[in-house]
Amino acid sequence: MKRVDNHFEIQGIKVDKICQEFGTPLYVYDADTIVGQLSKFRKAFEGVDFKVKYACKALTNLSIVKLMKTLGTGLDTVSIPEVKMGLSVGFEPEEIIFTPNAVDFSEIEEAVELGVHINIENMSNLERFAKKYGNTKPCCVRMNPFIMAESNSEKVEWWHKQSKFGISIKQIDDVKELVKEYGLVINGIHIHSSSVIMNPEIFIKGVQNVFEVAERFENLDYIDFGGGIKVLHKEDDEIINIFDLGKGLKEELAKFEERYGKKVQLWFEPGRFLVSDSGTLFTEVKIRKNNGHREFAGTDSGFNQLIRPMMYDAYHEIVNTSNPDGEEQMYTIVGNICEIDNFAVDRNMPEIREGDILAIKNAGAYGYSMASNYNSRMRPAEVMIVNGEAKLVRKRDTYEDLVKNQIVIDFDKESLDQKHQELTETL
Numbered sequence: 001m002k003r004v005d006n007h008f009e010i011q012g013i014k015v016d017k018i019c020q021e022f023g024t025p026l027y028v029y030d031a032d033t034i035v036g037q038l039s040k041f042r043k044a045f046e047g048v049d050f051k052v053k054y055a056c057k058a059l060t061n062l063s064i065v066k067l068m069k070t071l072g073t074g075l076d077t078v079s080i081p082e083v084k085m086g087l088s089v090g091f092e093p094e095e096i097i098f099t100p101n102a103v104d105f106s107e108i109e110e111a112v113e114l115g116v117h118i119n120i121e122n123m124s125n126l127e128r129f130a131k132k133y134g135n136t137k138p139c140c141v142r143m144n145p146f147i148m149a150e151s152n153s154e155k156v157e158w159w160h161k162q163s164k165f166g167i168s169i170k171q172i173d174d175v176k177e178l179v180k181e182y183g184l185v186i187n188g189i190h191i192h193s194s195s196v197i198m199n200p201e202i203f204i205k206g207v208q209n210v211f212e213v214a215e216r217f218e219n220l221d222y223i224d225f226g227g228g229i230k231v232l233h234k235e236d237d238e239i240i241n242i243f244d245l246g247k248g249l250k251e252e253l254a255k256f257e258e259r260y261g262k263k264v265q266l267w268f269e270p271g272r273f274l275v276s277d278s279g280t281l282f283t284e285v286k287i288r289k290n291n292g293h294r295e296f297a298g299t300d301s302g303f304n305q306l307i308r309p310m311m312y313d314a315y316h317e318i319v320n321t322s323n324p325d326g327e328e329q330m331y332t333i334v335g336n337i338c339e340i341d342n343f344a345v346d347r348n349m350p351e352i353r354e355g356d357i358l359a360i361k362n363a364g365a366y367g368y369s370m371a372s373n374y375n376s377r378m379r380p381a382e383v384m385i386v387n388g389e390a391k392l393v394r395k396r397d398t399y400e401d402l403v404k405n406q407i408v409i410d411f412d413k414e415s416l417d418q419k420h421q422e423l424t425e426t427l
């Protein structure tokens with residue numbers, strides 16, 4: 001979204017025109033931004049044998065997933081429906097990796113039948129997998145190097161938040177036992193660092209850590225670094241320079257391959273890095289009020305449509321697209337959910353008037369994909385801007401969508417009344 005004269009536009013289409021055509025609240029994705037992020041990523045790791053597996057839980061709209069396929073990425077999935085979504089838009093099974101967490105083994109069996117790469121993150125399922133498939137189906141193992149990092153407090157801090165994920169490095173001998181006993185073929189290891197990669201130094205420490213773990217496996221074809229590369233949310237954010245990451249990684253990889261005696265492919269699973277910036281949630285201000293302490297701007301959206309500010313305390317830049325030159329004032333921008341529902345607290349913004357369209361930025365990742373129908377409101381429509389055209393990629397929910405899976409049963413009034421009477425007597 002960029003400002004041109006006194007209006008904002010995406011690929012030459014005026015924001016107000018888009019909002020008029022499709023209504024608000026509205027998610028809008030700029031395909032060019034996604035292409036740009038992917039090209040940055042590829043350029044940063046140029047010269048390395050690597051694959052990008054888009055982590056589609058960040059934004060699962062099928063047109064986005066298909067865009068990724070068209071751009072030549074692979075796919076990282078965390079559930080069987082995500083696998084099926086990938087296949088449905090043309091991904092080959094071998095381009096997809098299935099990385100679930102704490103699932104019933106039947107899901108892994110289903111994924112094997114669908115032909116995708118399997119990534120296992122607990123001993124229970126790894127043992128079942130080894131018993132059932134022996135040496136007939138290779139798998140990737142998700143490790144948690146937490147324990148190994150004990151000697152370095154910064155690293156401990158770094159891994160600490162994800163201790164639920166992966167097989168502890170302490171259990172590596174148990175993993176190897178399965179290899180010996182059942183012929184299990186471990187051809188990949190995976191270490192996802194969550195959304196904490198903020199500077200190259202920490203990233204490189206993490207990379208060294210991953211390579212240390214990798215050296216303990218003999219037959220790796222690939223090492224999967226997961227996702228978790230942060231993007232800029234506001235101008236003074238500490239932001240990772242992906243080109244520095246690439247440079248540091250190449251140095252570490254060369255050292256590793258020399259020690260390991262064989263080349264491996266590197267996989268990355270960026271989610272937010274690819275789609276966060278591309279998405280904007282447009283919402284119209286319906287109510288302005290002052291409660292004696294604060295100036296409120298009440299919008300037609302809420303945390304049911306973008307939960308990140310309330311759930312993660314995430315900062316999202318908000319632009320008043322209707323009045324960019326208005327006089328600056330402090331506002332608390334809220335949603336319409338019937339409980340505390342802030343998008344921004346005490347934010348300095350150009351004057352906000354009823355009817356103004358606000359753009360909540362960085363809404364591409366974990367925006368729509370975490371939306372719900374809480375308060376029985378419709379989830380917004382989604383639009384993609386591609387080749388200078390605004391295309392609807394998901395319709396707004398309808399009332400029928402809200403109630404379609406519900407079953408209204410009949411009640412016997414007499415017996416309920418009797419129960420009511422009985423329970424009242426016990427009071």
Ligand SMILES: *Cc1c(COP(=O)(O)O)cnc(C)c1O
Nearest residue numbers: 055099227228229269270271272
């Ligand atoms: C969520 C997730 C990702 C993507 O994380 P981002 O922070 O969006 O880059 C990648 N890999 C796995 C296994 C994940 O669960």
